[in-house]
Amino acid sequence: MDYEKVFRARIDTLRAEGRYRTFANITRRAGSFPLADRLDEHTGLQRPVTVWCSNDYLGMGENPAVIRQMVQAIEADGTGAGGTRNISGTNRFHVRLERELADLHRKEAALLFTSGYVANETTLSTLGRLIPDCIIFSDALNHASMIEGIRHAQCEKRIFRHNDVGHLKELLESADPACGKLIAFESVYSMDGDFAPVADICDLADRYGALTYLDEVHAVGLYGPEGAGVAARDSVLDRVTIVEATLAKAFGVLGGYIASSRSVVDMVRSFAPGFIFSSALPPAIAAGALASIQHVRQAGYLRERLYNRAAAVKAALADCGLPVMPSPSHIVPVLIGEASLCRTASELLLSDYGIYIQPINYPTVPRGTERLRITPTPKHSDAAIGELAHAMRQVWLRLELPMAEPKSPLSGGRNAVGLAAVATG
Numbered sequence: 312m313d314y315e316k317v318f319r320a321r322i323d324t325l326r327a328e329g330r331y332r333t334f335a336n337i338t339r340r341a342g343s344f345p346l347a348d349r350l351d352e353h354t355g356l357q358r359p360v361t362v363w364c365s366n367d368y369l370g371m372g373e374n375p376a377v378i379r380q381m382v383q384a385i386e387a388d389g390t391g392a393g394g395t396r397n398i399s400g401t402n403r404f405h406v407r408l409e410r411e412l413a414d415l416h417r418k419e420a421a422l423l424f425t426s427g428y429v430a431n432e433t434t435l436s437t438l439g440r441l442i443p444d445c446i447i448f449s450d451a452l453n454h455a456s457m458i459e460g461i462r463h464a465q466c467e468k469r470i471f472r473h474n475d476v477g478h479l480k481e482l483l484e485s486a487d488p489a490c491g492k493l494i495a496f497e498s499v500y501s502m503d504g505d506f507a508p509v510a511d512i513c514d515l516a517d518r519y520g521a522l523t524y525l526d527e528v529h530a531v532g533l534y535g536p537e538g539a540g541v542a543a544r545d546s547v548l549d550r551v552t553i554v555e556a557t558l559a560k561a562f563g564v565l566g567g568y569i570a571s572s573r574s575v576v577d578m579v580r581s582f583a584p585g586f587i588f589s590s591a592l593p594p595a596i597a598a599g600a601l602a603s604i605q606h607v608r609q610a611g612y613l614r615e616r617l618y619n620r621a622a623a624v625k626a627a628l629a630d631c632g633l634p635v636m637p638s639p640s641h642i643v644p645v646l647i648g649e650a651s652l653c654r655t656a657s658e659l660l661l662s663d664y665g666i667y668i669q670p671i672n673y674p675t676v677p678r679g680t681e682r683l684r685i686t687p688t689p690k691h692s693d694a695a696i697g698e699l700a701h702a703m704r705q706v707w708l709r710l711e712l713p714m715a716e717p718k719s720p721l722s723g724g725r726n727a728v729g730l731a732a733v734a735t736g
């Protein structure tokens with residue numbers, strides 16, 4: 312077989328569909344976020360850009376206390392963990408961080424993984440294998456890491472329509488009452504920015520004797536009084552069996568975790584291959600995550616500012632007639648609906664306006680719903696929002712992309728700031 316030919320053919324298909332992925336080479340400037348430098352591959356020169364698609368939702372990636380802790384930890388403990396958690400890889404920062412996470416989510420215990428992806432994949436596959444006659448009920452828009460975990464569990468699975476509590480109820484009702492049941496879902500769906508009806512799903516779990524597994528990857532740090540996520544905001548944390556999240560987005564570092572009862576955590580710790588057979592997080596990463604969480608827990612002002620910025624961006628774009636998709640959260644998706652146009656819009660924003668928004672194409676979102684996904688942060692200024700709205704409008708006009716109805720007859724010249732006050736998050 313000509314393997315090279317096979318691989319090239321697959322890549323050619325991606326290119327033909329406008330879905331070939333190119334990575335912007337970004338140098339982040341600690342202390343100046345969301346400003347960064349992008350390497351222009353043609354000229355070899357660095358060009359300044361404003362990043363509008365980072366999941367460093369609170370700008371914690373440049374927090375001085377976090378940086379200090381990480382530097383100190385590297386100097387004191389060295390670089391890598393030196394092994395798996397079981398074989399010489401556990402250190403004081405892991406232990407403290409797991410205690411902090413358990414406390415944040417009001418659970419008995421927590422367990423670290425090298426990423427949120429690994430946390431989902433290995434926890435779900437382990438639960439599905441170890442719960443007798445398990446059926447996993449999975450939201451149709453769950454993240455790839457949950458889907459892979461459920462697939463590897465090799466148990467029965469039932470997919471419920473996205474956020475459709477009625478459909479979930481039907482599926483639970485039709486399942487054998489004697490079977491183990493686990494409902495897997497997310498609290499904030501990162502591509503549409505919508506929230507799950509967490510309390511309603513917990514009601515169904517109680518009624519049908521199911522466990523709940525909630526991915527709060529796009530919610531930790533951002534919602535709830537201390538940033539424990541949507542379950543905390545909705546006062547249902549005690550009703551969620553397992554919370555899973557990341558240390559790489561609002562907490563600005565790297566890694567994933569689950570928080571749950573002592574027995575669930577002990578079981579995953581003892582049986583999950585993705586935990587057992589992989590080297591532990593470096594001490595400095597755990598130290599940085601710990602400092603970040605401690606900061607974020609008491610930083611309500613950062614959350615308030617994030618909501619304010621998200622509202623301002625939504626209002627500014629809508630005011631320019633851009634088709635902002637309805638999103639009640641901090642995420643601002645703008646519909647384009649075609650892969651090549653989505654890529655071209657992103658390229659024009661970058662080359663002509665120094666605005667970096669990565670295009671989101673299939674399979675991350677369904678075909679026909681390709682979009683630009685904008686993530687405002689507390690660090691995006693009024694001026695930056697005004698520039699974003701202006702640049703996007705120019706690109707929309709140039710590519711003749713469909714506009715939404717302008718919200719205001721005064722639209723166009725008005726800047727984002729005036730509208731921020733009337734917008735809702």
Ligand SMILES: Cc1ncc(COP(=O)(O)O)c(C=O)c1O
Nearest residue numbers: 426427428454501528557559566
């Ligand atoms: C919903 C969801 N879960 C899990 C993950 C994986 O988290 P991590 O980036 O820490 O691997 C992501 C990543 O974007 C995600 O969107």
